[in-house]
Amino acid sequence: MKALMFGWEFPPHILGGLGTASYGLTRGMSMQHDMEITFVIPKPHGDEDQSFLKIVGACNVPVVWKDNNWDYVNQKIGKTMHPDEYYWLRNGIKYDYRRIYTNELGCIDFSGKYPSNLIEEISNYEAVASVLAHQMNFDIIHSHDWLTYPAGVFAKNISKKPLVIHVHATDFDRSRGQVNPTVYGIEKRGMDAADHIMTVSELTRRIVIEKYHQDPNKVTTVHNAVEPLPNADSFTKTPRKEKVVTFLGRITMQKGPEYFVEAAHRVLQKTKNVRFVMAGSGDMMNAMIDLAAKRNIADRFHFTGFLKGRQVHEMLAESDVYIMPSVSEPFGISPLEAMQVGTPTIISKQSGCAEILNHAIKTDYWDIDAMADAIYAIVTKPAMHKSLQELGKEEVNNIKWQDAGLKVRRIYEKALGWH
C-alpha cells in the first residue's frame, strides 16, 4: 500500500501539535510491512528522520519548467533532494503555473510556517500537488489538517485515487465559535470531497458531523497516541518543600488560562504550600499577569515564557500537577506527555484526550471549584499523587501509535473499496 500524505509540519522543526501527531502516526503506520509513505511538507530542513518514510519538500518540486544543469540543481537542493528526482518530477508539470512566483529552478519558496499570506501558500501547495499527482505512483491520498485539504482534493481529482482527510482541529476549536468564513470554506470543501474523514476524537467527530454537515458513516475517530519517551527516567524531580502546579501551552482563549488562575486563587485561600506556573506564551499572557495580580496571588503565581524541546519535559517532570483547562481541545497531546514523566494530570472534559484516559482527573473547564478541589487533593494526599502517577504512566505507555496506524489502515482499505 502506497500512501501520498500532505502535511504541514514534521519534527524536529514544529510549531504545534500537528507535527508531533504526523510523526507519531506515520511511524506507527510504518510498522505495517507493506506500507510505503511519501510525506509532503512545504519546507524540509534536511534533518528530518527519514528512516521509515520518504519526505518530499514542496519547495523542491518544480511547477514551472526551467532548464538547469545537474550541478546547479545539486548545489541548490542537494541537501534535501537528489537532483535526479528533481528532473523526474519535472515531467509531471502539465499545467502552466507561470502566474506563481517561482525561483530559478521553477520551484516555489514556501515558508513552511503560518505566515500572513497563508491562504496564498495553501493555494501554491495545490500546484505542487498537481505535479506530484501526475508523476507519482500511489494508492491513496491522506491530507493532514485544513492547510493541506485543497492539495489533497486536487491530487484526487487528477489521479482518481481516494482521498482521506485527517482532522486534527477545526476552526470551531480555534475560535470558540467565531469561525473565519474563508477557513470554514476550505475545511468544508475538503470534507465534502473526501472519501473518508478521520478525526482525532469523538468531540471533533461531532463537530465535523454537526457543523460541517458530514455523513456520520463517513467520519471515524482515530485517537492520537504518544511516542514512547526513551529517556523518561532521565527527567527527575528536584525534592522541594513546595508543590508545583503547572499550566503549559499557548496562553490563548482556547486553552482556558483564566480558569487556571481562578482555581489557583481558590487553592491558595486554603493552603500556602503551593506554587503555580504558567508556561508558554500567547495573546492572553498580559491579561493573565494582570489577573494574578488582581487576585493578589502574584507572589505564588509564576510565568516562564515559551519553553521548547527538553525544557518542556523538564518542566512537566518538575511539576506535581499538570493542568489543561482547555475550552475546546480536539485532542491535546501534552497531558499524555506529562503522564509519561509521571506527573498527575487534570484535564477538561472538553478535551479529546479525556475520551481515552482513565487515570487523569477530568473536570469541566468552567468548574473552577472542581479544578481547585482536584489540585488540593493531589498536593495534599500522597495516595492520590501516587495512584495517578503510577497508574497514569502505565496507562499512557499502552496508548500506541501502532494501534492508531492499524485503524488508519482499515480506513484506507474501506476507502479503496476492499471491504
Next chain:
Amino acid sequence: MKNICFYFQIHQPISLKRYRFFEIGQDHYYYDDFQTEHQIRKLVEQAYLPSNKVISEMIRSSNGKFKCAFSISGIALEQLEQYAPEVIDSFKELGKTGSVEFLTEPYAHSLSSIFNATEFELQVKKHAHLIETLFGKKPTAFRNSEMIYNDEIGEIVSNLGYKTILIDEARQVFGWKSPNYIYNHSYLPKVKLLVRNNRLSDDIAFRFSNRQWDAFPLTADKFISWINNLPDNENLINLWMGYEALGIYQRAETGIYDFFKALPFNAIEQKVSFVLPTEISKKMESAGAINAPYPISWYGNEKDVSSWTGNDLQQEALNKLYAVSERVHLCSDRPLQHDWLMLQSTDHFRYMSHKSSFGSPFESPYDAFTNYMNILADFLERVDAQYPTTIENEELNELLKTINHQEKEIESLESEIKRLKTRKSSTTDTHSK
C-alpha cells in the same frame, strides 16, 4: 431431603454530598438528603414493598412452610425509619409469622471486622440491639458486611455468642468442596458455617431474565428439579442475594414474582423444604472444618476484599479513618458518633476502586476519593478538637480518668475540709474555754 435456605440482604449507603476542600472546617453536614431519600424511595416502591407483599403471601399460602431470612444494615434501617417507616412495619408483620429470621451484622455495613476489632464488636452489639428492639427477637445468626470472613473474624463473632455464620463459596477457600453442606470454623468446631450456593443464587439474582442464558426461561418447576437432582447427601441449598434482586435487577415485568410465588408449591410437591439459618445450623451436622486465613467476601470475581482495600486510595482513606477509632470511642458527642458510623459504609471505599466502582455516583475513583477525603478531613478536625492528636492515647486516657473522677475527687476533698474545719472549731472551742 433437600432444604432451601433463603436470605435477602438490605443495605443502602447514605449519599455523601459534593463537599469541596474549602468547606473543611466550615460545614459539618456531609449528606445529600435529597439523593438518599430519592434512592431509598425508589427501592421501597419498586422492590421492598411489593417483594414483602409477595413473601407474606407465600408464607400464608404455604401455611408457613415457606421461610426466609433477612439482614438489614443499621444504616438502611435508619433510612427506612426516616423515609419509609411503612417498610419497617411490613417487616414487623413478616417477623410475626414466625417464618422469618432477622440476622445481625455490623451496624454501619463497615469493614471494621478487618480494621478494628473493638469497633466491630461495638457495631455488632449495636445492630443486634436494634434488631431486637424492632422485631422483638434477639438475632442468633451472623453475616458480616459483604460476607467478609476469615478465621479471626469467626473467632470474634463466636466470642460475641453467635454460633451460626453465613459465608460465601469463595474458590480460594472451598476449592472443589460443595457449598451444599454445613461446615465449621477451622479451630472452633461449635461455630457452624453456612455457605452460599453461588451458581443457583446468581441464577435467580442475575441471570433470571437473561435471554442469552441457555436455561432461559427459568421456571419454578425447573429450578426445584435442579435442586432435587443434586447428589444425594447435598441437602442444604443456600440461596442468598441482595433484596433488590427482586424488583430492581429482575424487574416485576420479568415475571420474577410469579417465579417466587410458584416456588413453595413446586417445592412441596417435589418434597423440598425451606429452612432458616439458625434452625438448620442446629439440626445439621458439620461436614468438616474450613480454613480461611485470608478474608473472603461475596463480591466480584475475586471474592476477596480487594474491591474495598485493593488500591492506594482506599488504603489511605481506610487508614486515616480507622486511625481515630479509639478517640471516637472516647467521645460522647452524638452527632460525631453518628457521622463516624455513616462514614464507614463499605460503599464509600468501593467507589474508589479502579475495577469495581459499579453504580458509583462519582465520575471516577479519584473523584470519589477527593470528596470522601474532604469530608474525612473535616471529621478528623472535629475529633481533634475534642481530643487533640498531639496527646498520646494513654496520656489521654489518664486525663479522661482524672476528668471523669473529678467530682468524686472534689467530694472527698470537700469532706476532708469539713472534717478539718470541725476539728479546728472544736480546738478553738476548747481554747476559748
